[in-house]
Amino acid sequence: MATTTDPTAEAGAVSVVPSRFPYRTIAMGTIGSTLLMLAALGAGGILIRDPVLGHGPLSFIRYGHGKALATALLYFGFGLVVWAWVRLGRYVLDGRVGARPVLIAAACWMGPLLVSPPLFTRDVFSYLGQGAQLLYGMDPYATGPAELNVLPDVVLNVHQLWQDTPAPYGPLFLLVSKWVVGLTGNNMILGVILTRLVIMVGLAGVLWSLPRLVKHLGGKLPVTLWLAVASPMTVIHLVGGPHNDLLMLGFLTTGVLAMLDRRPVLSVVLVTVGMLIKPTAAVALPFLVWMWAAQLPSGGRVKRFFRAVLPALGVFVPVFVVGTWVSLGSMNIGWFTGMSAPQLIANWLNFPTGIGEIVYTMVHIMVDVPPSPFVTVFRTLAWVVLAAFVVRQWWLSRDGGNQAVLRAAAALLAVAILAPPTLPWYLTWGFVLASAFPWERKHLAGVVGVSVFLVLVYYPTGEQALYDWWFIGGVLAVSVYAAASLLKPDPLGLIEAWRKPASRNG
Known part of the structure; x- marks a missing residue:
């Protein structure tokens, strides 16, 4: 049994209280994750032709x-995962548990989802479809x-929006x-599971680097792991999805x-290499x-900049060229135009798109x-704002x-947030780095x-729920x-109100 200082002690007083391993909290999340996996067989991103449950x-x-x-049942399981995550967060912030229980919790919560149908997305079917194109000599x-x-099940399960849309991903991921x-061929179940296992290599990289990043950036490792690894964004979106963002x-x-x-x-x-998987990693390169x-040891800022940027380009260009050539068998840079494909998605989760829809609604009256x-106008303005913001951050x-x-x-x-589209798991790009502070x-x-x-803004099937206003x-x-529950257990007193009648009846 570990001990820790009680954070509720008065200033100047030190109180040592026992801190138990959070078995019940981890079990709650594991039950929730298992329910997610089982319920996804009927309510998740199910196959058009299911060889098991068809x-x-x-x-x-x-x-x-x-x-x-x-x-x-799926939403109930999700509620258990969130409840467990928030409870674990309170323990972490109060200093009652360290990094190890957080890692164990994340592993237990991710485990059932490794064999789950896709959750809140169907993107993995697009991954397989685009990989099949490359396999059979297509671009x-x-x-x-x-x-x-060929491979009729692979083609059939790709979402209609992406059936005729070029791939927006880097050549290495293809x-x-x-x-x-x-x-895996036409076996979609094995294809999804194997894709998920490959993407988990990215999780291994994150787990290896975060403890070391924390030492540089000043964060607290249990908090960082709770935020970046055990959160629903990682467990459900990146792993349960699955999404290549994790890789x-x-x-x-x-x-x-x-x-x-x-x-x-x-x-x-x-x-x-990260950019060759998903192009947005390139945003970090100028900051590097x-x-x-x-x-660099000497010289003014401008001189040191050029002494850095030239060798950086000398590294970037051959890695980019070789990575593209090895992946595609040619210097095909069509993936730059392919990156525009996701802009077909238009909903208010993308901030400029939402503003444009609000203005349209007012004018349409x-x-x-x-x-x-x-x-289009507000998306264009957002590109200008985004460019100015990124350049300013780079200069600072x-x-x-x-x-x-x-x-x-x-x-x-x-x-x-500003570049269309905004898909929920995209915010993990910045969150994971920021978590180490x-x-x-x-x-x-x-x-x-x-x-x-x-x-929750997407249905478990992968369709967006953003215009179902009662649901939203x-x-x-x-x-x-959930946010208030991190600051105070049972913020509305719902559990306490339920317990009082039970105690009176007892």
Whole structure:
């Protein structure tokens, strides 16, 4: 049994209280995660043709009342995971548990989801479809998986929006998807599981680098792991999804750590590899140049900058060229135009799109006009604001060090919020880096609310729920309650009110 100082003790007094391993909290989250996995068989991103539950007595879970029951069970499981995460967060912030219980909790909560159908997304089916294109000699950056005349289940399960849409991912990830499809073929269940296992390599990178980043950036390791690894954003979105952002984050965090450890060449190599998985890792590269320049022994700032940027380019260019060539068999840079494909998604979760829709709604009351010009105008303005913000953050990073890391995290968050589209898991780009810095409890409460909100704004099937206003009202209420629960257990006294009648009846 470990001991720790009681944070509620009066100033100047030291009280040592016992701190138990949080078995019940971890068990609660594990039960919730298991329910998520089981309920996802009927309410998650299920297969169009399911070889396991498509026929037979258990197929009822995919239709009608059976699906409604599965959906209710899934949200109940999600509630248990969030409840356990918030409880664990209170223990961490009160100094009652260390890093090890947080890691054990995260592992227990992720375990059932390794074999789950996709949760709150169908992106993994697109990964497999694009990998199949590459496997059969097609160009995923020219057209979508619909061109395939083989592997019918792979093609059938790609979301309709992405059937004819070029891939927006880096060539190295397409190579990974090609290998997965080469092993699993038309077996979608094995394809999803193997993709998830490959993406977990990114989690290993994050777990290796975060303790070392904390030493550089001044955070507290249990808080960092609770925020970046055990949160629903990672457990449910990145692992349960699954999403290739987790693989990219492994290279991004290890690359930033390498720069802080004064290994600049390795740093640029790692972050460039991350970019070849998901292009947004490139946002961090200019910040690494300032960090490299700050580590040089002599010369003015401008001289040191050029002494850093030239070798940085000398590392970046060959890694980029070789990585692209090895992945695609040619110097195909069509993935730059492919990055525009996700902009087809238009909803108010992306801040400028939301502003454009609000203005359109106000104007449409008086004049019958189409919505697209309003969204386009505000998206264009947002690009200008985003460019100005990122450049300013980069310029303020010119002294390198920890400030450059913090501002790189801010730039990644800005890209996720202002560049269309904003998908919920995109905010992990900046959160994971920022998690290694010191945090105040009230700010962490805000992160709790945002995390819960960003999971629930999509239905478990992967379709967005953003215009179901009654549902979104409930999501907002749940998110605020979860945030308040980090600051105070049972903030509305609901559990206490339930216990009182029970005690009177007893």
